[in-house]
């Protein structure tokens with residue numbers, strides 16, 4: 001099994017081949033929204049669930065690997081990134097045990113970080129590869145949620161952190177960066193974007209939002 005040498009192997013049958021021979025170019029972070037890490041792990045191994053992830057990270061830093069990184073796990077579902085659907089075929093999914101209402105404890109964050117460093121090395125990835133489920137499933141998913149510390153990952157070059165560029169057209173820049181959404185989901189787009197890049201922001205779309213989105217589009221544009 002290609003993966004983290006320190007993980008406990010806990011195989012799930014809920015997986016398949018990556019379509020078109022793709023290899024991982026993205027990492028999608030999730031929270032489990034379940035009572036315990038073990039309950040989430042077991043659900044992701046249950047054939048009835050029809051869902052899985054490559055990894056589950058417990059609050060105390062224990063790590064289980066359910067699916068080989070070379071295989072397609074079923075974590076991302078409907079949605080898109082950089083104009084392409086079937087995110088599962090080109091991503092690695094990490095489920096971080098959290099109810100959605102609690103901070104992510106230090107040992108868990110540290111384990112996520114070492115896991116990401118290994119994934120970057122194995123698949124030659126760079127910080128813009130890391131997404132939240134909320135980024136690629138606008139209007140449908142909000143995990144890993146407002147409690148997740150993206151800035152902490154960015155300080156270790158495990159995610160990106162934008163500055164501000166000259167404000168432009170918010171939606172055009174959002175598409176250029178990679179967001180996909182349907183008509184009527186503009187509010188969901190704004191809240192997903194703020195949850196990740198402008199923590200604590202509220203109210204209608206403003207100049208700061210436009211400046212940050214412009215910077216994302218300028219520095220990390222989707223491949224043409």
Ligand SMILES: [Zn+2]
Pocket residue numbers: 029030031075133141143
């Ligand atoms: Zn998720």
